[in-house]
Amino acid sequence: MSDAAPSAGARPALGASQKLVVVIAVLASFVSFLDGTVVNVALPKMIHDLGGGLSAQQWIVDAYLVTLGAFILVAGSVSDLYGRILVMRIGLVAFGLASIAVGAAPTVEFLIGARAVQGVAGALLVPSSLALITSNIRGAAQGRAIGIWTGMTSVAMIVGPVIGGVFVDFLSVGAISGWRFAFFINVVPIAVVLVLLVRLGQKDVRREGVRIDYLGAVLCTVGLAGIVFALIEQGNLGWANPAIWGAMTLGVLAFAGFLVRQRFAPNPVMPLGLFRSRNFWTGNVATAFIYGALSLSSFAIGVYLQEGPKLPATLAGVASLPSTVIMILFSSRVGSWSGRLGPRLFMTIGPLICGAGVLTMLLVMQDFDYWWQMLPGIVIFGIGLTLTVSPLTSAILGAIEPERSGIASAVNNAVSRVAGLIVTALLGVITGGALNLEGFHRTIVVMAALLVAGGLVSFAGIRNHLSRGNDRSQVDEPAASSPERVE
Missing domain, CATH: 4.10.860 (DNA Excision Repair, Uvrb; Chain A)
Incomplete structure (x- = not known):
């Protein structure tokens, strides 16, 4: 290691403008990821108010994921064609309006339709926000920035049930159920991001020759x-x-x-040539397994704890809070480690640790005790997830040249959402038709199997050091060796 290299414990610093970029990217994506999970803990109350059964619950989740997973691919091209800032603004406004429609839904059919529209708007947010990071931040600092982004957006997926539970249990006003306000509140962070975009004062960069x-x-x-x-x-x-x-x-x-x-x-909309990169295609296969398990976890835990042990919605949401705390504390540091050491180790052991944590939830019995039957698994799961998400995102985006980061991000996010879409659609098959204790245990086994598969795929396919002829990996070479890529 040269004298100029950072020490093992040092973390790359972000400048003031770079910090603002990260804040904007995190907040813009946060509402999309949050709404993907906040709904899970509110499902029983939604169905109570509007009617429907298990299939209605699945459609409330999957209507959002179908349009999000499909249109997020187009959004990557739209972001490159029209500019990330413009697309982000359109997505924010549309997401806010769709959220209000969801909260005001008079019937379950209207709610499902509004969720589908919300998914289209959410598709505009994720690739444009992450591309904003990769186009403004380079080198080791990019690894840290992506670590913050992935950590906070993953936190949104985990903290969503907590927020949903609080709204369901405590924020009802008269005949208006609290779950409705969980969607109305999206207007606040959206307004903040719109103001910050003005403060950023950055002009859009558009790629020539892009078509949709x-x-x-x-x-x-x-x-x-x-x-x-x-x-x-x-x-x-x-x-x-x-x-x-x-x-x-x-x-x-x-x-x-x-x-x-x-x-x-x-x-x-999904250039198959991207998959010639070994780290890109391997990372996306791992993403499918890992995020399929995450979606299954969010749905199953949030719903089962209310319908099995009969916990209030708030406690069902708080059950996963320790994982959130771990991710908040350590995700950016793990992103920095991955930037220096390469992603393979983290992407291998992280999912395996997650799988081990999930399996301990088989201790859940009819006589429910959160502290001994579920908390240890939640903590272990949080540690594994923290080791996984930042290196996973860095490996995938680092394999593709920065000017195509919008579509690369879109493809990866589409893979994660489609994986969640499919496992949620298969929930009836996985549980045997009912999310009782037996169905919950069956779901736990499937989750663990998916996570272990993600770790094994990463071990077999991810490489830390690939030549430029075989891959485009920013984590493999320091920024100083590639001055032509620094803007």
Whole structure:
């Protein structure tokens, strides 16, 4: 190590403007990630107020994920074409309006439709916010910035049930249920980000020659919607029903058409060439396993603790709070470590530790005791997750050149959301039709298996040191060795 290299314990500093970029990126993404999980703990009360059963609960979650997962790919191209700042502003305003519509929903069908619109708006936020970081921050500081971003957005996924629980239990006003205010409150952070964007005073940078593949977006959306509809409703109608096998057939054909379209389209929404990078495709496979498990965890724990041990919504949300605290304290430091040591070690042991923590939740019994049956697993899970998320994001985005960070971020986020979409759609199959104690235990086993698979994939596929001919990894080489990439 040269004299100029930072010491092992040093963390790269962020300048004032870089800190503002990180704050904007975190807050803009935070509302999207938060709403992906705040709904889970509110589901029982939503269904009580508006009607519906398990399939309605699944659709409330998956309507958001279908449109988010499909349109987030288009959003990456839109961000590169029109500029990250403009796209972020449009996404913020649209997300705020859709959140108000969700909170004011008079029926479950209206709520599901508003959640779908909310997913489209959320799709505009994530790739543009993360691309804002990668285009403004370089070198080891980028690893720390991405660590902060991934840590805080992951915290949003975990703290969502806590916020949802507090609103459900304590913030009802007359006949207006508290869960509605959990969506109305989105207007506050959105307004803050809009003000900070003005303060940033940065001009948009647009890529020349970018076009939007609308046909690809339609094929992707129809494909995902058809498959998810079949997976959710087959428990009610059966696979022999024409609506089920017809929707599945249409979905599979449309998604296959989407992949073919991406192979030959002049401006694909998901450029298959990105997957030539070993760290990019391996990281996305690991993402599918790990974030599938996270989505399953958020849904299953939030709902089971209310319907099994009959905990209030607030306590069901607070159950996962220790993981949040661990991530807040250590995510940025882990991001810095990963920037110096490479992501492979963290991406291997992190998911394995998560899996071990999840398996300890098999101790949950009818005679429920949070302190001995669930808390140890939550803490171990939080440690593993903290070791995983920042290195995972850095490895994937570091494998792609900065000018394509918008679409790279979009693809990775689409993979994570589609993984959550599919496992939520399969919840009825995983639980055996009911999220009772037996169904909860079955869900725990599936979660652990997904996490272990994510760790093994990372160990087998992720590389810390790849030549430029084989990969584009910013964590492999210090910024000083690549002066042409510094803006």
